Amino acid sequence: MLKQHCSDRARGCRVRGVAIRTVFLFVVSASTALAQTPAASQNSAEVPIAPPIVMNLDLSAIDKSANPCTDFYQYACGNWTKDNPVPDDQVRWVRSFSLLQERNLYGLWQQLDGAAKTPVGPVEKQYGDFFAACMNIVELDKKGLESIEPTLKRVSALNDSKGVAALIGDLAAAGDPAPPFHLDVEPDRKDSSKYLLSISEGGLTLPGRQHYVGEDSRFIRKRYLMHVVRMFMLVGDTMERAEGEAATVLAIETFLAKASANRADSSDPEKRYHIHTFAELQKLAPDFDFRVYFKHVTALPIETLNVPNPDFLKTVNGLLAFVPVDSWRSYFRWHILSEQAAALPRAFRDEDSTFWSSYFRRQEKPPPRWKQCTAITDQAFGDAIAQEWVERNFPPAGKAGMEGLVAALEKALADEIQTLPWMSDETKKTAERKLATIRNRIGYPEKWRDYSGLRVDHNDFLGNWHRNAVFQRDYLLSKVGKPAGADEWDMTPTTADARYTPSMNSLFIPAGIIQPPFFDGAADPAVNFGGIGAVVGHELTHGFDDLGSKFDAKGNVREWQTPDDRKNFAEKASCEVAEYSQFGAMPDPNDLPHLKVNGNLTLAENIADSGGLRIAFRALTDALVAQRKTADHEIDGYTENQRFFLSFAQLWCQNQTSRSAREAISADPHAPGRWRVNGTVQNFEEFGKAFKCPKGQPMDPEKSCRVW
Numbered sequence: 104m105l106k107q108h109c110s111d112r113a114r115g116c117r118v119r120g121v122a123i124r125t126v127f128l129f130v131v132s133a134s135t136a137l138a139q140t141p142a143a144s145q146n147s148a149e150v151p152i153a154p155p156i157v158m159n160l161d162l163s164a165i166d167k168s169a170n171p172c173t174d175f176y177q178y179a180c181g182n183w184t185k186d187n188p189v190p191d192d193q194v195r196w197v198r199s200f201s202l203l204q205e206r207n208l209y210g211l212w213q214q215l216d217g218a219a220k221t222p223v224g225p226v227e228k229q230y231g232d233f234f235a236a237c238m239n240i241v242e243l244d245k246k247g248l249e250s251i252e253p254t255l256k257r258v259s260a261l262n263d264s265k266g267v268a269a270l271i272g273d274l275a276a277a278g279d280p281a282p283p284f285h286l287d288v289e290p291d292r293k294d295s296s297k298y299l300l301s302i303s304e305g306g307l308t309l310p311g312r313q314h315y316v317g318e319d320s321r322f323i324r325k326r327y328l329m330h331v332v333r334m335f336m337l338v339g340d341t342m343e344r345a346e347g348e349a350a351t352v353l354a355i356e357t358f359l360a361k362a363s364a365n366r367a368d369s370s371d372p373e374k375r376y377h378i379h380t381f382a383e384l385q386k387l388a389p390d391f392d393f394r395v396y397f398k399h400v401t402a403l404p405i406e407t408l409n410v411p412n413p414d415f416l417k418t419v420n421g422l423l424a425f426v427p428v429d430s431w432r433s434y435f436r437w438h439i440l441s442e443q444a445a446a447l448p449r450a451f452r453d454e455d456s457t458f459w460s461s462y463f464r465r466q467e468k469p470p471p472r473w474k475q476c477t478a479i480t481d482q483a484f485g486d487a488i489a490q491e492w493v494e495r496n497f498p499p500a501g502k503a504g505m506e507g508l509v510a511a512l513e514k515a516l517a518d519e520i521q522t523l524p525w526m527s528d529e530t531k532k533t534a535e536r537k538l539a540t541i542r543n544r545i546g547y548p549e550k551w552r553d554y555s556g557l558r559v560d561h562n563d564f565l566g567n568w569h570r571n572a573v574f575q576r577d578y579l580l581s582k583v584g585k586p587a588g589a590d591e592w593d594m595t596p597t598t599a600d601a602r603y604t605p606s607m608n609s610l611f612i613p614a615g616i617i618q619p620p621f622f623d624g625a626a627d628p629a630v631n632f633g634g635i636g637a638v639v640g641h642e643l644t645h646g647f648d649d650l651g652s653k654f655d656a657k658g659n660v661r662e663w664q665t666p667d668d669r670k671n672f673a674e675k676a677s678c679e680v681a682e683y684s685q686f687g688a689m690p691d692p693n694d695l696p697h698l699k700v701n702g703n704l705t706l707a708e709n710i711a712d713s714g715g716l717r718i719a720f721r722a723l724t725d726a727l728v729a730q731r732k733t734a735d736h737e738i739d740g741y742t743e744n745q746r747f748f749l750s751f752a753q754l755w756c757q758n759q760t761s762r763s764a765r766e767a768i769s770a771d772p773h774a775p776g777r778w779r780v781n782g783t784v785q786n787f788e789e790f791g792k793a794f795k796c797p798k799g800q801p802m803d804p805e806k807s808c809r810v811w
């Protein structure tokens with residue numbers, strides 16, 4: 104789907120292992136989530152002992168031996184990074200997002216574990232049973248391959264490439280993995296008042312196109328082949344046969360990867376909008392009978408749909424002509440095994456975990472099963488679980504406080520836009536109108552979803568998974584052609600993250616992030632504006648940046664900046680490309696000093712960091728004036744403004760494994776924590792004033808970059 108912005112993309116939005124939270128509302132192939140969840144420890148007795156302690160501004164984290172004017176990150180985070188190594192089941196450990204996610208996960212686990220043992224009502228019984236079935240690895244081991252045998256038989260019965268469309272439809276109808284297409288439903292890009300079906304590229308196992316085509320990923324591909332061979336051998340194939348099948352799988356996936364959009368194209372809304380009638384769709388791939396395929400997937404008539412990447416469909420058509428039928432059988436068998444490994448006997452789970460956790464993510468040990476099952480159940484029953492969670496963790500005062508804060512931030516952004524020297528009056532007017540119509544979704548949806556139609560069996564994890572996949576798909580497809588813009592959420596309310604979605608012109612701030620260290624109803628305004636305020640400010644600016652300016656107030660694709668404004672924006676932005684490209688990419692500056700941050704890849708997020716901080720600061724200044732406080736008012740030895748910057752900086756205190764940092768250089772659109780702090784404050788003259796830095800020091804340079 105359309106590229107979205109979340110505040111901590113590296114943690115969850117793209118990396119296999121945790122990218123499960125966006126799966127259900129917009130992604131039809133829900134079973135892919137099974138493959139995307141963390142590979143799990145096999146020890147079901149391993150349950151959490153206590154939640155991590157999460158606090159807002161922490162003065163003990165400060166390294167007072169460091170000079171805030173030379174390296175503010177070291178000053179604000181030095182003691183924290185020293186005392187908080189990356190836990191064994193993680194590769195990156197961030198003081199804000201990681202700790203809060205762990206705390207939320209712990210709370211959810213308690214709730215699910217309780218519901219599994221002593222449910223108090225029908226909904227609790229549903230999600231309690233779902234969770235219990237996932238946790239019951241004894242049952243999975245006992246069942247062996249019994250659960251997937253019918254599916255494997257269906258695949259074995261494929262005897263002609265012409266039958267591929269029916270097979271994929273059949274798999275999808277049963278809730279099984281059904282590559283290579285990705286069905287999605289989202290607001291029509293050019294008429295956002297209604298939902299539209301889209302069919303785009305999918306069908307890969309490794310997380311992205313670059314893993315199949317990049318020269319630097321050749322070792323990953325080699326190791327991936329070994330993994331595929333081992334999985335096929337576990338299902339009973341000889342080594343010789345398994346090797347042939349693995350080579351086939353990699354070859355088909357490589358063709359699909361080459362036909363998939365690259366990063367630039369996949370985030371260009373114009374390039375991803377190609378409306379087709381059903382007849383036109385069929386012409387793209389004459390050998391794939393879409394009528395047969397859709398007949399299995401939905402009873403709804405499909406008249407028009409978006410085909411974001413028509414070439415991908417043409418490639419699949421070409422493959423149907425020359426890939427032998429036994430190769431297709433290998434490909435589908437592989438996806439059935441790989442995407443559902445978490446529901447298979449121990450040998451499969453171990454092999455899956457060895458590849459994904461130990462090799463691919465280089466975790467010291469895989470995350471425990473309870474984390475995986477908690478995350479999967481949360482994805483399946485998001486609203487039902489959140490209802491109780493919100494009652495315990497998100498009081499009405501928290502919602503009211505957050506609403507006030509967002510209103511203050513939006514006013515600050517409106518004021519900021521007024522003062523921008525590079526933006527024309529005409530564009531400013533359009534920007535203000537867009538800002539005024541942003542839909543703020545705070546905490547949780549106004550209407551909770553009903554899950555009563557989803558049947559759950561206490562002892563049948565894979566069956567539950569399949570029924571859930573079908574339930575979610577039917578829910579999603581039921582929206583096609585209907586009015587969009589209702590109170591629809593694309594993340595669960597317990598998620599510790601925030602997002603701006605341009606195609607809906609909506610800001611999502613789930614209850615899961617309206618918690619310390621981001622927000623604390625008892626904290627002083629400086630701490631909250633430096634925390635959640637900077638995050639929300641960051642998200643708001645995304646509505647007006649390079650991508651946001653291609654979507655209008657209704658969420659329709661329409662460029663609303665004048666060409667001159669776009670040019671000015673790009674010119675201002677180029678300063679930050681040069682600035683961030685000088686920063687070292689590794690957590691330890693002595694480790695591989697030649698590796699630098701990619702200033703182009705991280706540009707949009709760096710601009711948003713700087714803009715978000717300015718907006719939050721402006722809103723804090725307004726709040727202090729309203730409270731008749733001066734900025735030099737001190738609490739615990741720090742002025743209001745100093746506390747604001749410290750609260751902001753401490754969001755990004757983090758440790759990361761060397762391997763994970765190296766991978767982030769080419770994949771993560773966010774800069775490392777050190778530079779999200781130092782790069783941002785050195786672009787903001789108010790920081791130097793707050794800490795009384797002599798002009799010319801690293802954090803208060805003579806010349807700095809400014810877009811917002």
Ligand SMILES: [Zn+2]
Binds near residue numbers: 110
């Ligand atoms: Zn962002």
